Amino acid sequence: MDQIYLAAGLFSFCGILAWRYYSNRKKSPYPLPPGPPADPIIGSMRYMPTERPELAYIEWGKKYNSDILYINVLGQSMVILNKREDAVELLDRRGAKYMDRPPLPYFDELGFEGMVTSANNGPYFRRHRKAFQNGFTQTKCIQYQPLEENEARQLAMRLITDSESWMAQMVTFSTAIIANLAYGIEVNGKDDDFVKWSEGVGKGVGGGASASATMVDIFPIIRNLPQWLSIFPSLKLARECRPYVKNIHEMPFNIVKDDMEKGIQKISFIRSLLEERASGKVKPVDQLNDYDITSIGGTTYAAGMDTTWSTTSIFVLGMILNPDTQRKAQQEIDSIVGTDRLPTFADRAKLPAVERIVLETSLVIVNSYAVNRDTSTYSSPELFNPDRYIPVSEGGEGAIPPVGHFGFGRRICPGQNLGLNNVWIAVATTLATINIQKKKDKNEREIEPVVEMTTGFVSHPKYFPVEFQPRSERAVELLKKL
Numbered sequence: 001m002d003q004i005y006l007a008a009g010l011f012s013f014c015g016i017l018a019w020r021y022y023s024n025r026k027k028s029p030y031p032l033p034p035g036p037p038a039d040p041i042i043g044s045m046r047y048m049p050t051e052r053p054e055l056a057y058i059e060w061g062k063k064y065n066s067d068i069l070y071i072n073v074l075g076q077s078m079v080i081l082n083k084r085e086d087a088v089e090l091l092d093r094r095g096a097k098y099m100d101r102p103p104l105p106y107f108d109e110l111g112f113e114g115m116v117t118s119a120n121n122g123p124y125f126r127r128h129r130k131a132f133q134n135g136f137t138q139t140k141c142i143q144y145q146p147l148e149e150n151e152a153r154q155l156a157m158r159l160i161t162d163s164e165s166w167m168a169q170m171v172t173f174s175t176a177i178i179a180n181l182a183y184g185i186e187v188n189g190k191d192d193d194f195v196k197w198s199e200g201v202g203k204g205v206g207g208g209a210s211a212s213a214t215m216v217d218i219f220p221i222i223r224n225l226p227q228w229l230s231i232f233p234s235l236k237l238a239r240e241c242r243p244y245v246k247n248i249h250e251m252p253f254n255i256v257k258d259d260m261e262k263g264i265q266k267i268s269f270i271r272s273l274l275e276e277r278a279s280g281k282v283k284p285v286d287q288l289n290d291y292d293i294t295s296i297g298g299t300t301y302a303a304g305m306d307t308t309w310s311t312t313s314i315f316v317l318g319m320i321l322n323p324d325t326q327r328k329a330q331q332e333i334d335s336i337v338g339t340d341r342l343p344t345f346a347d348r349a350k351l352p353a354v355e356r357i358v359l360e361t362s363l364v365i366v367n368s369y370a371v372n373r374d375t376s377t378y379s380s381p382e383l384f385n386p387d388r389y390i391p392v393s394e395g396g397e398g399a400i401p402p403v404g405h406f407g408f409g410r411r412i413c414p415g416q417n418l419g420l421n422n423v424w425i426a427v428a429t430t431l432a433t434i435n436i437q438k439k440k441d442k443n444e445r446e447i448e449p450v451v452e453m454t455t456g457f458v459s460h461p462k463y464f465p466v467e468f469q470p471r472s473e474r475a476v477e478l479l480k481k482l
């Protein structure tokens with residue numbers, strides 16, 4: 001009997017593929033952009049890169065002499081944009097037309113069915129987007145600055161005392177900020193449950209390869225396989241990490257509800273949504289039910305945590321490979337902030353060299369990799385060179401800021417004010433107190449970091465050893481004053 005079902009399943013499956021292949025071929029009245037050759041039925045599947053797809057797309061661009069590429073895998077069409085102008089034109093200017101998302105079965109299997117990131121335009125998308133946009137305006141983000149300053153100082157102290165686990169300290173930093181502002185929960189160090197869950201969620205999100213490219217995305221039917229038949233690596237990974245995703249949705253939400261019932265006063269984003277709902281002043285179209293609020297909380301956690309620690313890790317890499325850039329920013333901090341106190345957000349406008357490092361760090365977020373590696377926009381885009389942004393009037397190149405590291409148009413990251421603040425304060429505080437340098441082996445020889453980025457929805461550098469040397473005893477004293 002099982003064999004009959006299997007044969008029927010395979011037959012229907014091939015039928016669906018053939019139908020998708022032929023209907024797609026017929027539908028195109030205009031010539032398609034160039035791309036890798038396609039085989040019958042499976043399309044260009046055998047050319048699909050499994051690792052670092054953004055690099056393959058750049059190579060295809062050169063090979064087919066086009067900034068816009070087309071690929072069809074199993075009937076699923078994809079257009080790849082390698083050039084800044086095209087991305088801005090299509091995703092910003094004509095954003096209303098291109099704002100929808102393809103189905104993301106891998107992320108659904110992982111437990112992110114409710115995240116706004118995968119929702120298409122409609123009432124659900126609009127009420128979630130509105131909650132984010134209202135919650136994280138530039139003005140609203142000011143209230144989180146004392147929390148961010150405090151966490152950045154704790155981060156610097158932990159980098160000094162436990163350098164080996166520096167990447168886990170970055171995860172702790174971003175988790176501590178998000179857990180506190182979203183739910184009013186305090187996170188205690190890298191062994192806290194919330195940090196462990198963040199690592200589990202990060203592993204699952206990282207396994208998403210480029211969106212829509214895992215086996216689960218290509219053959220969503222395999223989501224029906226029972227647990228014991230999770231034979232495909234992406235299905236197995238999504239199922240392994242699903243409990244962490246469930247935890248970050250449910251546990252903190254229940255803690256907030258519990259606190260409210262017990263009359264415990266703690267300010268948080270999720271609490272403000274629950275209180276707003278209870279006030280009865282919300283328009284029916286913006287009303288959020290428990291599922292909405294739980295999903296908004298889980299999305300805040302996942303979207304804010306992984307991106308922030310990835311960016312701060314890239315900053316560390318940039319600093320050990322570019323000691324002169326580091327010294328220059330430290331000199332700027334010393335001359336503006338002095339050495340008797342630590343930097344705060346009040347110093348931000350007076351620290352342009354630090355700001356340029358934050359900008360340059362953003363240049364390498366995978367989503368915008370190709371568009372920001374265009375040599376007609378940046379000379380030597382492969383170099384970590386924050387000075388490229390120095391205005392022409394001050395003798396610099398006056399390069400324009402990168403685009404796309406916070407997305408585009410109607411889907412632009414609603415947490416960008418908060419995200420940039422988190423990264424800025426981590427960069428400023430670390431540079432003020434620590435020399436970030438290559439670790440030395442037992443023969444006092446510097447260990448060259450092997451620069452390898454992970455493949456995934458959010459890409460980060462793989463672990464490399466670093467030495468975090470306090471700049472002075474005074475700097476350590478200031479950090480200890482917390």
Ligand code: HEM
Pocket residue numbers: 116117118129132136299300303304305307308311365367404405406407408410411412413414415416418419420423
């Ligand atoms: C340095 C930090 C951050 C970076 C680099 C970043 C980057 C991005 C990017 C590139 C997107 C677009 C993804 C896409 O088009 O599929 C995005 C979307 C999003 N981000 Fe961020 N983000 C950061 C921090 C945050 C924070 C702190 C929050 C939470 C408050 C947040 C919430 C979101 C949400 C909800 C979306 C989905 C928007 C939509 O689909 O309409 N992000 N982010």
